[in-house]
Amino acid sequence: MDAYEKIRCARKAGRPTARDYIQSIFTGFMELHGDRTFGDDHAIVGGVAWLGDIPVTVIGIEKGHNLDERVYHNFGCVLPEGYRKAQRLMKEAEKFHRPVICFVDTQGASCGSGAERRGAGQAIADNLYELMTLKTPVISIMAGEGGSGGALALAVADDVWMLENAYYSVVSPEACASILFKDSSRVAEAAEHLKMFADDLYKLNIVERVISEPQDFGEEGWDVEPFMSSLKMSLVGRVGELMNQPVQKLIMERYEKYRRIGRYKEIDVHNV
Amino acid sequence: MVIEEYLASTKEVTCEKCKEPIVQGALAKNYFVCPKCGKYNKIPARARVELITDDGSFKELWQEVVTGNPIDFPEYEEKSTKARDTSHENEGVICGTAKIKGTECCIYVMEPKFMMGSMGTIVGDKIAALFEYAIEHGLPVVGYAASGGARMQEGMLSLMQMAKVSGAIKLHNDAGLFYMVCVTDPTTGGVTASFAMLGDVIIGEPGALVGFAGKRVIEQVTGETLPAGFQSAEFQLENGFLDDIVRRNDQRDYIGAMLKIHSSDNESDMPRMRFHELHLKGHETDYKNFASNAFARLKEIIHN
Numbered sequence: 103m104d105a106y107e108k109i110r111c112a113r114k115a116g117r118p119t120a121r122d123y124i125q126s127i128f129t130g131f132m133e134l135h136g137d138r139t140f141g142d143d144h145a146i147v148g149g150v151a152w153l154g155d156i157p158v159t160v161i162g163i164e165k166g167h168n169l170d171e172r173v174y175h176n177f178g179c180v181l182p183e184g185y186r187k188a189q190r191l192m193k194e195a196e197k198f199h200r201p202v203i204c205f206v207d208t209q210g211a212s213c214g215s216g217a218e219r220r221g222a223g224q225a226i227a228d229n230l231y232e233l234m235t236l237k238t239p240v241i242s243i244m245a246g247e248g249g250s251g252g253a254l255a256l257a258v259a260d261d262v263w264m265l266e267n268a269y270y271s272v273v274s275p276e277a278c279a280s281i282l283f284k285d286s287s288r289v290a291e292a293a294e295h296l297k298m299f300a301d302d303l304y305k306l307n308i309v310e311r312v313i314s315e316p317q318d319f320g321e322e323g324w325d326v327e328p329f330m331s332s333l334k335m336s337l338v339g340r341v342g343e344l345m346n347q348p349v350q351k352l353i354m355e356r357y358e359k360y361r362r363i364g365r366y367k368e369i370d371v372h373n374v
Numbered sequence: 375m376v377i378e379e380y381l382a383s384t385k386e387v388t389c390e391k392c393k394e395p396i397v398q399g400a401l402a403k404n405y406f407v408c409p410k411c412g413k414y415n416k417i418p419a420r421a422r423v424e425l426i427t428d429d430g431s432f433k434e435l436w437q438e439v440v441t442g443n444p445i446d447f448p449e450y451e452e453k454s455t456k457a458r459d460t461s462h463e464n465e466g467v468i469c470g471t472a473k474i475k476g477t478e479c480c481i482y483v484m485e486p487k488f489m490m491g492s493m494g495t496i497v498g499d500k501i502a503a504l505f506e507y508a509i510e511h512g513l514p515v516v517g518y519a520a521s522g523g524a525r526m527q528e529g530m531l532s533l534m535q536m537a538k539v540s541g542a543i544k545l546h547n548d549a550g551l552f553y554m555v556c557v558t559d560p561t562t563g564g565v566t567a568s569f570a571m572l573g574d575v576i577i578g579e580p581g582a583l584v585g586f587a588g589k590r591v592i593e594q595v596t597g598e599t600l601p602a603g604f605q606s607a608e609f610q611l612e613n614g615f616l617d618d619i620v621r622r623n624d625q626r627d628y629i630g631a632m633l634k635i636h637s638s639d640n641e642s643d644m645p646r647m648r649f650h651e652l653h654l655k656g657h658e659t660d661y662k663n664f665a666s667n668a669f670a671r672l673k674e675i676i677h678n
Contacts, residue, residue, distance in 0.1 A: 119421045119646045120617070121640070170420045177631040197385075211567075211586070213586075213587040213591060213592050213596070214587075214592055214595070214596045214598065215592060215596070215598055215600060215604065217586070217587070218585050218586060218587065218592070218604070218605060219494025219609075219613050221571070221613065221614075221615050222567070222586040222587065223563075223566030223570070223585065223586035223613055224566075224567075224571040225569050226567035226568075226586075227536075227540060227566070227567050227568045227569070227570075227571040227572050228571070228572070230536055230537050230540035230541070230567075230568055231540045231541070231544045231547075231572055232544070233537075233545060234537065234541035234544050234545075235541070235544050235545070235548065235587055236539060248522070248614045249531070250533060250564070251524075251536060251563070251564050251567040251568075251586075252642055254533055254534075254536060254537060255567075258537045258540075258541070270530060271529070271530065271533075272524050272525075272526055272528075272529055272532050272533040272564075273524075274532055278526055280528070282449075282526060282527075294447075294525070295445070295446075295447050295448060295529075296447075296531065297445045297529045297530060298530065303530060306445075306530065306531065308530050308531075308534060325490050356541075357541050357545070360534060360538040360541055361541070361542075363495075363531060363534040363535075363538060364444070364494075364496075364498055364499055364531045364532075364534065364535060364538070365495075366439055366495070366496065366499050367562065368436060368438070368439050369436045369439055369496070369499045369500055370503060371503060371506045371507045371510050372434075374435055374436075374507070
């Protein structure tokens with residue numbers, strides 16, 4: 103696939119959404135609503151569930167499949183209250199040392215005057231801040247679109263996994279083409295240069311695992327079951343490993359992992 | 375001294391807003407505030423450091439590090455070279471230690487003229503390392519944000535700096551140390567969505583643009599017509615995201631006072647020390663006497 107086809111694939115309406123993953127991988131999901139301050143953002147679906155015999159908190163950005171659902175879920179564009187709701191659920195998970203699994207699929211944080219008034223930037227910042235030292239394992243799965251800070255706010259994690267044809271980018275390839283190349287038709291080229299696809303991000307140590315997609319992934323009638331059960335097996339295994347680590351080691355390694363990204367040996371506390 | 379050079383300069387510049395010509399020396403004398411329209415013009419980072427810190431107290435850290443092209447993005451070298459020439463800085467942030475009204479602190483000041491103050495890996499790495507340095511030495515951090523957001527030319531490596539710096543601030547916070555930040559024109563995108571909004575105290579400059587999404591983007595996406603003053607510092611104050619708006623000529627005093635009241639060396643600290651003695655003794659971690667190994671210290675902080 104070339105870059106343009108990959109972008110289309112990442113955005114394809116038939117791809118599983120957060121609710122599909124929750125239904126296929128977890129059992130006994132009980133949804134929890136609201137940020138306890140302002141409202142309930144429908145772009146975030148979250149709650150408690152069982153991953154095999156492990157109680158977990160699962161949080162996903164939901165896009166919906168058809169137009170009605172998409173409107174209801176605000177096209178997967180999360181409002182500040184959505185990020186705060188996610189954080190509330192993460193803190194609740196931390197209290198009971200329950201692992202957190204996130205599914206990320208968003209073109210970006212919700213863009214509008216309401217989001218700005220309610221502190222879109224502050225809400226994202228606060229999630230990055232709290233997630234870094236959350237005292238419980240966190241795994242985030244980039245399932246489709248990974249739109250910049252709006253995606254990162256649910257993806258400061260011990261492990262970030264990425265579907266083969268998902269993308270995760272600092273800026274949308276469209277915006278990059280029009281801002282830097284002054285030519286909105288050069289989207290595919292921008293996408294290539296941004297290194298936003300799974301294999302590149304794996305090489306850059308930004309994602310820990312690439313999940314391969316079957317040929318007909320997200321097409322009408324594709325075989326959901328084997329894909330989901332294999333993903334479930336991977337999650338069970340990794341969550342088990344992470345839960346066996348002392349919590350301070352877990353957090354230290356999480357911090358060190360991000361600390362190493364774009365690290366210069368000259369820039370160091372001891373090099374002054 | 376950079377400020378002296380500015381003050382002595384008879385070169386004519388134009389105000390960012392009213393476009394009236396002003397002699398640079400006169401503008402500098404007025405804290406770079408336009409004497410005609412009152413617009414807060416951008417201050418070069420190095421001049422800002424001089425305005426805020428006590429004379430001769432600033433010691434810069436990691437000044438010499440220069441950007442490469444980590445993901446081989448087209449035309450990046452040309453742009454960063456040009457940015458170095460126009461800003462006379464190696465990167466988009468100056469970091470160091472200094473005293474402000476007598477209180478020792480770490481300070482970072484972003485350079486708005488270096489690729490619009492955008493945050494790439496060096497900016498992120500320097501600020502993260504500065505917070506680690508502050509943890510190691512038990513110091514507060516004072517920051518000046520001015521940024522268009524994450525730097526596109528370093529792709530996802532730039533985005534990850536948001537997480538990295540936010541994490542370093544969290545560790546600094548958990549060490550019981552104070553961080554205050556002043557948001558200046560413009561503070562947007564990934565910087566607003568990370569370290570600009572994570573201060574114990576957050577102040578802004580009058581009229582500064584402070585927001586997450588760009589105004590034009592919001593108008594295009596939503597079809598809304600946004601009112602004048604949308605995403606101004608005053609708007610952020612009104613919506614509860616800033617502690618106060620502080621004029622430039624008051625900022626040194628304000629920051630000095632804020633550092634002093636948060637300092638544990640404070641002579642008027644008796645009631646708090648008494649509280650400590652009664653309730654926290656034996657449980658607190660004495661960060662000042664920690665072993666010099668930063669890594670060990672970070673571990674210990676997390677452990678507590």
